[in-house]
Amino acid sequence: MATATLVLTRIRVGNGLWTVLRIVLVLAALALVAYPLIFGGDVWAQRISRGAIYAIIGLSINTLTGHAGQISLGHQAFVGIGAFAAAFMASRLGAPLGFGLGAAALVGAITAAIVGMVALRVSGLYLALVTLAFGMTAETTIFNWREFTGGGAGASAPRPAIVESDFSYALLCLGVLALVLYADWRMVATKTGRALAAVRNNEQIAATLGVNVTGYKLAAFCFSGLAAGLAGGLFAHWNQVVQALDFEFQVALVWVLMTVVGGLRSRLGVIIASAFFALLPLTLPNFLASLPWQPPFLNEAVYHVLPPFIVVVLLLIVLRFFPGGLGQLLAPLTRRTAHKNGDRG
Amino acid sequence: MRKKRHLLKVDGLQLRFGGLQVLDDLSLTVDEGQIVGLIGPNGAGKTSCFNCLTGIYQPQDGRVLFDGTDVSRLPTHRRARLGMGRTWQNLGVIDSLTVTENVMLAQHQRTGYSALAGMLGLAGTWLRERELRRDAAEIIDYFGLEDIADERCGSLPYGKRKTCDMAMALATDPKMLLLDEPASGLSPEEALGLVETLRELRDRLKLTILMIEHHVPLVAEVCDYVYVLNFGKLLTEGEPDEIQRHPEVIAAYLGGAAAEPEVNETDEADDTTQVLRASQSPGEPPEWPLQPAAEGGAHGAA
Amino acid sequence: MGAFIALGLFQGAVYGLLAVGIVLVYKAKRVFNFAQGEFGSVAAFSAFYLVVALGLPYWVGVVGGLVAAVGTGLIVERVIVRPLESASRTIMLVALVGVALFTIAITVLIAEPIPRVMPPLIGGSGVNILGAGILPQQLILLAVLAVLAAAMAWFFKTDLGLAVLASSQDIRAAQVVGISPVAISRLVWGMAALLGGVAGLLYAPVGIFTPGFMTLTMLVPAFAAAVLGGMTSLPGAFVGGISIGIVQNLGIYLLGQQLAVPGAAELGVFALLMLVLLIRPQGLLGKEA
Numbered sequence: 046m047a048t049a050t051l052v053l054t055r056i057r058v059g060n061g062l063w064t065v066l067r068i069v070l071v072l073a074a075l076a077l078v079a080y081p082l083i084f085g086g087d088v089w090a091q092r093i094s095r096g097a098i099y100a101i102i103g104l105s106i107n108t109l110t111g112h113a114g115q116i117s118l119g120h121q122a123f124v125g126i127g128a129f130a131a132a133f134m135a136s137r138l139g140a141p142l143g144f145g146l147g148a149a150a151l152v153g154a155i156t157a158a159i160v161g162m163v164a165l166r167v168s169g170l171y172l173a174l175v176t177l178a179f180g181m182t183a184e185t186t187i188f189n190w191r192e193f194t195g196g197g198a199g200a201s202a203p204r205p206a207i208v209e210s211d212f213s214y215a216l217l218c219l220g221v222l223a224l225v226l227y228a229d230w231r232m233v234a235t236k237t238g239r240a241l242a243a244v245r246n247n248e249q250i251a252a253t254l255g256v257n258v259t260g261y262k263l264a265a266f267c268f269s270g271l272a273a274g275l276a277g278g279l280f281a282h283w284n285q286v287v288q289a290l291d292f293e294f295q296v297a298l299v300w301v302l303m304t305v306v307g308g309l310r311s312r313l314g315v316i317i318a319s320a321f322f323a324l325l326p327l328t329l330p331n332f333l334a335s336l337p338w339q340p341p342f343l344n345e346a347v348y349h350v351l352p353p354f355i356v357v358v359l360l361l362i363v364l365r366f367f368p369g370g371l372g373q374l375l376a377p378l379t380r381r382t383a384h385k386n387g388d389r390g
Numbered sequence: 391m392r393k394k395r396h397l398l399k400v401d402g403l404q405l406r407f408g409g410l411q412v413l414d415d416l417s418l419t420v421d422e423g424q425i426v427g428l429i430g431p432n433g434a435g436k437t438s439c440f441n442c443l444t445g446i447y448q449p450q451d452g453r454v455l456f457d458g459t460d461v462s463r464l465p466t467h468r469r470a471r472l473g474m475g476r477t478w479q480n481l482g483v484i485d486s487l488t489v490t491e492n493v494m495l496a497q498h499q500r501t502g503y504s505a506l507a508g509m510l511g512l513a514g515t516w517l518r519e520r521e522l523r524r525d526a527a528e529i530i531d532y533f534g535l536e537d538i539a540d541e542r543c544g545s546l547p548y549g550k551r552k553t554c555d556m557a558m559a560l561a562t563d564p565k566m567l568l569l570d571e572p573a574s575g576l577s578p579e580e581a582l583g584l585v586e587t588l589r590e591l592r593d594r595l596k597l598t599i600l601m602i603e604h605h606v607p608l609v610a611e612v613c614d615y616v617y618v619l620n621f622g623k624l625l626t627e628g629e630p631d632e633i634q635r636h637p638e639v640i641a642a643y644l645g646g647a648a649a650e651p652e653v654n655e656t657d658e659a660d661d662t663t664q665v666l667r668a669s670q671s672p673g674e675p676p677e678w679p680l681q682p683a684a685e686g687g688a689h690g691a692a
Numbered sequence: 693m694g695a696f697i698a699l700g701l702f703q704g705a706v707y708g709l710l711a712v713g714i715v716l717v718y719k720a721k722r723v724f725n726f727a728q729g730e731f732g733s734v735a736a737f738s739a740f741y742l743v744v745a746l747g748l749p750y751w752v753g754v755v756g757g758l759v760a761a762v763g764t765g766l767i768v769e770r771v772i773v774r775p776l777e778s779a780s781r782t783i784m785l786v787a788l789v790g791v792a793l794f795t796i797a798i799t800v801l802i803a804e805p806i807p808r809v810m811p812p813l814i815g816g817s818g819v820n821i822l823g824a825g826i827l828p829q830q831l832i833l834l835a836v837l838a839v840l841a842a843a844m845a846w847f848f849k850t851d852l853g854l855a856v857l858a859s860s861q862d863i864r865a866a867q868v869v870g871i872s873p874v875a876i877s878r879l880v881w882g883m884a885a886l887l888g889g890v891a892g893l894l895y896a897p898v899g900i901f902t903p904g905f906m907t908l909t910m911l912v913p914a915f916a917a918a919v920l921g922g923m924t925s926l927p928g929a930f931v932g933g934i935s936i937g938i939v940q941n942l943g944i945y946l947l948g949q950q951l952a953v954p955g956a957a958e959l960g961v962f963a964l965l966m967l968v969l970l971i972r973p974q975g976l977l978g979k980e981a
Contacts, residue, residue: 116782118789167969170724173785174919175969178912182962185955228509235508235515239495243484249446250482252466253474254562255499264505295908298789305786347801354797360790364783365775 082215090211091283092327096320097218098279101225103304103319104312105272108229110301111309112238113265114245115164116173119180120300123270125188125292127153127277132200132287133193142205146221146278153274154267161266165259180294188289199288202281218279225272229312232268241265299353302360311372318371325352396455397422397566397598403442403452405435405622412438413449414622420566420615425592425599427609427630430619431642436602437479439619440568443600444476445469457565471499475564477555479571479602485544489535489554492543493526496561526561533557533587548575560591567591569601573608581608588612610634618642694822696945697938702830704937705837706895710906710914711921711929712841713887719848719924720856720880723781726788727768728914729906730795731885732892735761736901737803739893740810750813758889764795765885769877777877792907799903812897833894840887841930848926856880912958913940916965922975931976939964 081089102124109115127149134145160179164172188194195201208214232238240261243251248258281287299322307318330348333339367373398420405413413435420426428436441447443454445466453462461469476482483492501508501522503515530539533553543551552575559567572588573581589612591597603609609616610630618625618633620642626633633639710728717725739757742748748756768791776784813832818825847853852871859876892906917936921928943960947953968975 110782114782116785163966163970167973170781170785171919171969171973173724173782174912174915175965178916178958178962178965181912182955182958185958186953189954191954227511231511231515232509235505235519236494236498236501236503237505237508239487239491240498240505242487242491243495246484246486247482249466250478250484252446253444253470253476253482254496254558255467255470256495257465257467261505268509295793298793301786302790302793305783350797350800350805353793354801357790357794357797361772361787361794364772364779364787364790368779368783 078219082212087211090215092324094211094215094218094279094283095327096323097215097222098276098283099303099319099323100222100316101272101276101279102300103307103315104225104229105269105276106300106304107307107309107312107315108232108272109265109269110304111315112233112241112245113262113269114241115161115262115265116169116301117160117176117269117297118173118301119160119176119178119183119294119297120269120273121292121294121297122180122183122187123153123157123273124277124280125183125287125289126156127274128202128281128287128292129188129194129200129277130274131278131281132195132202135202135205135282136200142208142282145202145282146275149278149281150271150275153277154271157266157270157273158263160270161263164266165262177294177297180297184289184292184294188292194287194289199286199290200281201286203285204282208282214283218283221275221279225275226312226316228268237261237264295353299356302356306356306359306363306370308370308372308375311370311375313375314370314372317375322352322356325355395422396420397457398443398600399453399455400439400443401453401455403439403449403454405438405442405447405449412622413442416452416619416622416624418617418624418627420598420600422598423592423596424614425588425601425612427613427616428600428602428619429604429606429609429616429633430625433621434619435622436619437570438622440476440570440602443469443568444474470562473563473565474568475559475562475566476568477559477570477572479574481548481551482555482558483543483551486542488540488542489530489546489550489557490523490526490539492554493529493557493561494522496558497522497525497563500563529557529561549577549580552576553580556587560595564597566598566600569599569603571602571604573603573605581605584608585612606634693942693945695824696941698822698824698826700938700941701934702826702834702937703941704917704934705830705834706891706898706910706933707914707917707936708837708930708933709833709840709891709894710888710910711917711933712837712844712926713884713891714914714918715921715924715926715929716844716887717880717884718918720860720876721773722860723773723788724785724915725884726785726907726911727791727795728884728888729911730792730904731761731765731888732890732895732906732910733795733799733901733904734764734892735889736810736892736896736906737799737903740808740896740901743811744808750811754813754893757893758886761885761889761892762882763885765881765888766878768885769881773881774874774877792911796904796907803903805903807900807902809900810896813894827898829894829897833898836890836894837930837933840890841926844887845926852879913937913961916961916968919965920968920975922977925975925977928975928977935976936961936964 078093082093085092102120105123106117106120109117109120130152131145131149134140134148135142140148160176163175167175204214208217240251240256243254243256244258244261251261252258280291284291303318303322304315307316308314326348329351363370369376396419398418400416400418403413403416405411416435416439418426418428428439430436438447442449442452445461445464445468449462453460455461456469456472456474459472461472464472470476484495487495502518503512508515527536527539530536533556535550535553535557538546538550543554546554552572556569556572559569573584576584585608588599588601592599601609601613613630615627616630616633617627618636618639625638625642626636628636710732713728713731714725717723717728735757738760739753742756743750743753768788772787772791773784776787779787812827812829814828816828818827819831820826848857855871856876856879859871859873888906895901895906895910913936914933917932918929919932920935921930921932939960940957943956943963946956947959948956953959
C-alpha cells in the first residue's frame with residue numbers, strides 16, 4: 046500500500062514536471078520563431094513562411110509514411126496541384142484567399158484519395174514506384190496543361206491585401222501550421238492514431254479488432270493530401286507565381302528523405318528537419334559568400350544542388366547511425382510523446 | 391447441452407489454396423454460453439477455419455451464420471463489430487503500442503466518436519478518451535497487467551503479451567471469443583490461471599468461447615463440447631470424455647499407430663492424455679501439471 | 693507511325709538493359725534498386741573524361757567506365773546496403789533513392805550540369821528502319837540487351853546463380869552451399885553495377901547527356917519494364933523494355949502529336965504500369981505468386 050502511494054506520487058510529480066518542461070519547450074520554440082519574425086524584417090518573415098510551409102509538407106508525408114506506413118514518392122504532385130488550384134482560384138476566378146486555400150486542400154485530398162485507391166491494390170515497393178510514376182506524370186502532364194497552369198510561364202497568385210505584407214503572411218502560414226499540427230496531434234492521440242498503428246503493423250489484426258483497414262488507409266491519404274494541398278496553396282501565394290518547374294519529381298524524393306531525416310512519427314523532428322531544409326537554399330548562398338575562403342567551384346548550379354546533397358548526406362548518416370532520425374536524438378526531450386506514438390523510438 | 395440457441399453456425403465450408411484442400415465441407419455449431427474446443431493435429435486446418443470465420447480468408451463455398459445473421463460475405467471488421475473477438479496463435483498485439491494503447495485500440499468500435507471528430511479535437515472526444523482509458527485500465531487490472539500498462543508490448547515477455555492479446559479480445563466487447571491456442575507458450579501456473587479465466591468469462595460475462603488448443607488436458611478440463619479436425623475434415627465431435635476415448639482421434643494424433651485404448655475407469659482419461667502429450671512436437675510448451683492439482687481445484691471452481 | 697514504333701523499339705532497348713539490372717537485384721535481394729540508373733551515369737561520365745578530356749583510346753574509356761561503375765556498386769553495397777540489410781524494405785528503398793540523388797549531386801558538383809556529347813562506339817550514318825533513322829550505336833544496344841538478358845537468365849541456372857537465388861529465400865541455404873552471404877551480396881551489386889555501366893556507356897553516345905540522365909528520364913520506364921516483365925523474369929525485362937519503349941513512342945505519336953496532350957510519353961508509361969499492376973500484377977512472363 047505504502048509503496049503504491051509512493052509510486053503514484055512519483056508518477057504525478059513526474060507528470061507535473063513534464064508538463065512544465067514541455068510548456069517551456071513550446072514557449073522556447075515560439076520565441077525562437079518570434080524573434081527573427083519581429084526583428085528580422087521581410088527577409089526573415091519570408092523564410093519563416095517557407096519554413097512553416099515545408100513543415101506542413103513534412104507532417105503530411107509523416108502522416109502517410111510514418112503513421113499509415115504507406116510510402117509516397119510523388120508528394121510534390123499533391124502540393125503542386127494544390128498550388129495551381131490556389132493560383133487558378135485567385136488569378137482566374139478572383140476568389141478570396143480562403144476559398145483558394147480551401148480549393149487547394151480539397152483538390153489535394155481528392156488527388157491523394159485517387160492515388161490511395163491504387164494503394165489498396167498495390168503495396169510496399171510497388172506503391173513507391175506507382176507514386177513516383179504518378180508524380181512524374183503529373184509534372185509533365187497536369188502542370189504543363191496550359192489552360193490550368195499557364196504553361197511554362199506559370200500562373201500568378203497575388204496575395205490579397207490582408208496578407209499583403211510578408212509579416213502578416215508569415216503569421217498566416219504559422220497559423221495554418223498550428224492547425225495542421227493540432228489536427229495531427231489529435232489524430233494520433235485518438236482512435237485514428239491507434240487504428241493507423243495497427244494497420245501499419247498488421248492489417249489482419251487491425252481488421253479483427255474492428256478497424257476498417259480500407260477506410261483508414263484512404264483517410265490517411267486524404268488527410269495527407271489535404272495538408273499537402275494546403276501547403277501548396279500557401280506556397281503559391283508565398284511565391285506569388287507557380288511554375289511547373291517548382292514541382293519536379295526530384296523535389297518529392299528530397300521531401301521524403303527530409304521527413305525520414307526528421308524521424309518518422311516524430312512531430313518535432315519532422316518540423317525541425319523540414320524547416321531546416323526549407324531555409325537551406327535561402328541561407329546557404331549568403332553563408333558560403335560570407336566564408337573567408339571561397340571554394341572555387343561555386344556557381345548558381347551548385348547552389349541548386351547543394352541542399353539536396355546535404356539532405357542526402359544527412360539521410361545516409363541518419364540511417365546508418367540513428368534510424369529513428371532527428372526524433373531519436375530529441376527523444377530525451379520528448380520521450381513521453383515519442384513513447385506514445387513511435388515505433389522503437 | 392444443446393438446449394440453448396446457436397450463436398455460431400458454420401455450414402459446409404470449403405477452402406482451397408490452389409490445388410490444396412485446406413477445409414473440406416466443415417460444419418460446426420456453437421451454442422450460446424458454451425466453451426467449445428477445436429482440436430486436431432498440426433496442419434489440420436484449425437487456424438484456417440478461424441480465418442474463414444473472421445473473414446480473413448474467403449472460403450470457396452459454405453456459410454457462416456453468427457448471432458442469427460449470415461456474415462459469409464462481410465469483411466473482417468464488420469464481423470468484429472457484430473461481436474467476434476479473436477486472439478492469435480502468434481499474438482495479435484501491436485508491438486509498438488503500450489499495453490494500455492493496445493487495449494484502447496481494441497475498444498475501437500465502441501469509442502463513440504467519429505475519426506473526424508477525433509482529429510478536430512472536439513470536446514466530447516477528450517472526455518471519451520478519458521473514459522476509454524479508464525475502461526482499459528479496468529480490463530488491464532482484471533488481467534493483472536497493471537504493472538506493465540505503460541510498457542511497449544514489444545518489450546514484454548511472451549506470456550504477458552499473450553495475456554494482453556486476451557485482454558484485447560475482451561476489450562472488443564465480443565459476444566463470442568475465438569481463441570487460437572490460448573495455452574501455448576504459457577507457464578504451468580499461467581495455464582492453470584487460464585482455466586479459471588475461461589470459466590469466469592463464460593459464467594460471469596456470459597461469453598461464448600470457441601478455442602483451438604493442442605493441450606488436451608486443458609480442453610478436457612474446460613470445454614463443454616469438442617470438434618476434432620483432421621486434414622480439413624471433421625473427424626468427430628462430442629463431449630470431451632467421448633473424444634478422449636475415440637479411437638480415430640487417437641489414431642489421428644499418432645498417425646494411425648494407436649491401439650484401441652482399454653476402457654478402464656477413471657485412470658483411462660489420464661492414460662490417453664499421456665499418450666496424446668507424448669505425440670506432441672518438441673516445440674510444444676512444457677508438461678502441464680494440471681491433472682494432480684485440478685482434481686480438487688477444478689471441481690471447486692465449477 | 694512506323695517510325696515511332698522503330699524509335700520505341702530501340703529506345704526500349706535501354707529500358708530493357710536497365711531493367712535487367714533491376715530484375716537481377718530484385719531476384720537476389722528483394723530490393724527495388726533506385727540507384728541502377730546512376731551506375732550508368734558514373735560509367736558514362738568516367739568514360740567521357742578518359743576519352744574526350746584525356747584523349748585516351750576508346751577501349752580505355754569503356755574499361756575505365758565499367759570499373760568506375762562496378763566500384764560504385766561495391767561502395768554502395770558496403771556503405772548502404774549491407775548495414776541496412778535488416779532494415780525494412782521501404783527504408784532500404786529510401787536509402788537507394790538517396791544514393792541516386794547523391795550521385796547526381798556529386799556529378800553536378802564535379803562535372804557541372806552542361807550537356808555533353810560522347811563519341812559513339814561505331815560511327816557512321818544511321819540506317820533507315822520503318823522511316824526512322826537508327827544509329828549503329830542503337831543497333832549494338834539492342835543486340836547487347838538480347839545477349840545480356842540471355843546471359844543473366846543462364847546465370848540463374850548455374851550453381852552460383854542458384855545459390856544467389858537460394859540466399860534470397862534463406863541466408864542459411866547459401867551458407868550450406870559454401871558461399872558467404874557477404875560474397876553473394878557483393879557479387880549481385882557488382883553485377884548490377886556492371887549492367888548499369890554497360891547501359892550508360894551504350895546510351896550516352898545516342899544523344900547528348902547531362903548529370904542524372906539515366907535516372908531522371910530512364911529509371912521509371914525501366915522499372916515499368918521490369919514490372920511488366922514480371923519483376924523476376926529476365927526475358928520479361930527484355931520484352932518489357934521494348935514494349936515500354938514502343939508504348940511510350942506510340943503515346944507521343946497518338947496523344948502528343950495528334951491530341952497535343954503534354955507529357956504524353958510519361959502518361960503512356962504510367963497508364964501501362966497501372967494497367968499491369970491492377971490487372972496482371974505478376975506481369976507478362978512472371979509466375980503466379
